Amino acid sequence: MTVTDGGSSLLAISDLHVGHPANRPVVEGLRPRTPQDWLLVAGDVGDTVADVEWALRLLAGRFARVVWSPGNHELWTPPRDPVTLRGVARYAHLVELCRDLGVVTPEDPYPVWVGPDGPVTVAPLMLLYDHSWRPDGFDTVEAALAEAYRTGVVCTDEMLLHPDPYESRSAWCAARVAETARRLAGRDPALPTVLMNHWPLVREVTRVLRYPIFAQWCGTEATADWHVRFAAAAVVYGHLHIPRTTWHDGVRFEEVSVGYPREWQPRGVPRLRQILPAPDGVPPTAWWPPAAALTRGSQSSRPSA
Numbered sequence: 432m433t434v435t436d437g438g439s440s441l442l443a444i445s446d447l448h449v450g451h452p453a454n455r456p457v458v459e460g461l462r463p464r465t466p467q468d469w470l471l472v473a474g475d476v477g478d479t480v481a482d483v484e485w486a487l488r489l490l491a492g493r494f495a496r497v498v499w500s501p502g503n504h505e506l507w508t509p510p511r512d513p514v515t516l517r518g519v520a521r522y523a524h525l526v527e528l529c530r531d532l533g534v535v536t537p538e539d540p541y542p543v544w545v546g547p548d549g550p551v552t553v554a555p556l557m558l559l560y561d562h563s564w565r566p567d568g569f570d571t572v573e574a575a576l577a578e579a580y581r582t583g584v585v586c587t588d589e590m591l592l593h594p595d596p597y598e599s600r601s602a603w604c605a606a607r608v609a610e611t612a613r614r615l616a617g618r619d620p621a622l623p624t625v626l627m628n629h630w631p632l633v634r635e636v637t638r639v640l641r642y643p644i645f646a647q648w649c650g651t652e653a654t655a656d657w658h659v660r661f662a663a664a665a666v667v668y669g670h671l672h673i674p675r676t677t678w679h680d681g682v683r684f685e686e687v688s689v690g691y692p693r694e695w696q697p698r699g700v701p702r703l704r705q706i707l708p709a710p711d712g713v714p715p716t717a718w719w720p721p722a723a724a725l726t727r728g729s730q731s732s733r734p735s736a
């Protein structure tokens with residue numbers, strides 16, 4: 432790791448799932464290295480509003496700035512949650528909660544992180560998915576869903592993530608993608624970005640899923656080029672519960688999830704991922720300036736550097 436000598440670091444984590452009692456001490460153990468450190472929280476903090484508030488309040492009290500993007504679990508309306516809001520209204524409620532806590536949301540102006548390998552525009556996103564990552568041979572959303580039900584691999588979102596007032600989660604996703612692209616196009620073009628979304632922006636990272644048919648709940652084809660189009664120095668995501676680093680078109684993608692206790696316990700206690708400054712040996716903005724990226728081409732493995 433690069434030693435920042437008291438400077439700020441941009442750190443990240445996701446999928447804290449604090450409804451699992453064994454995950455709460457993990458959150459309680461998350462601390463900044465310096466008082467200037469920022470923390471990106473890429474969704475799936477918890478299933479109930481109270482759980483989300485518990486975790487974000489704790490973290491907001493420790494880090495110089497906390498930036499949050501919702502995951503599908505925050506957007507669920509679980510029967511046991513006294514907050515019965517659904518869909519857009521539930522998301523708006525969570526945004527207001529975050530604002531009360533001083534946590535930056537996708538609805539706020541994108542903050543600029545200034546530190547080693549910066550400055551960068553930090554853009555928390557809320558994009559959902561649209562069933563466009565379908566298995567081969569299934570040409571429609573209906574066909575892909577039917578195959579999922581036939582094989583028994585169905586995301587709980589089908590029962591708990593309500594799209595109200597949209598007619599479907601896919602329609603909500605389309606609206607989010609359009610509005611977010613507009614906002615990102617209006618950012619300061621002089622700065623690279625760090626894009627954070629709970630769901631991955633490129634389908635390639637879902638190829639390692641144990642059940643590939645689950646990819647239809649993981650993202651949208653509409654964001655396939657966003658890491659290049661919006662000048663990403665790094666992309667932060669979760670949802671897959673497969674923590675790792677991959678490279679796409681020279682851009683570093685960080686899956687930063689903790690996951691469920693049965694997933695992380697064999698690996699040891701989860702730690703924060705350092706996004707910037709780039710860890711030792713990693714080019715901070717591999718594609719920068721943009722002209723270099725245009726000649727680099729697409730790749731899924733880490734470039735030699």
Ligand SMILES: [Fe+2]
Nearest residue numbers: 446475670690
């Ligand atoms: Fe998760």
Ligand SMILES: [Fe+2]
Nearest residue numbers: 475502503670
């Ligand atoms: Fe998730």
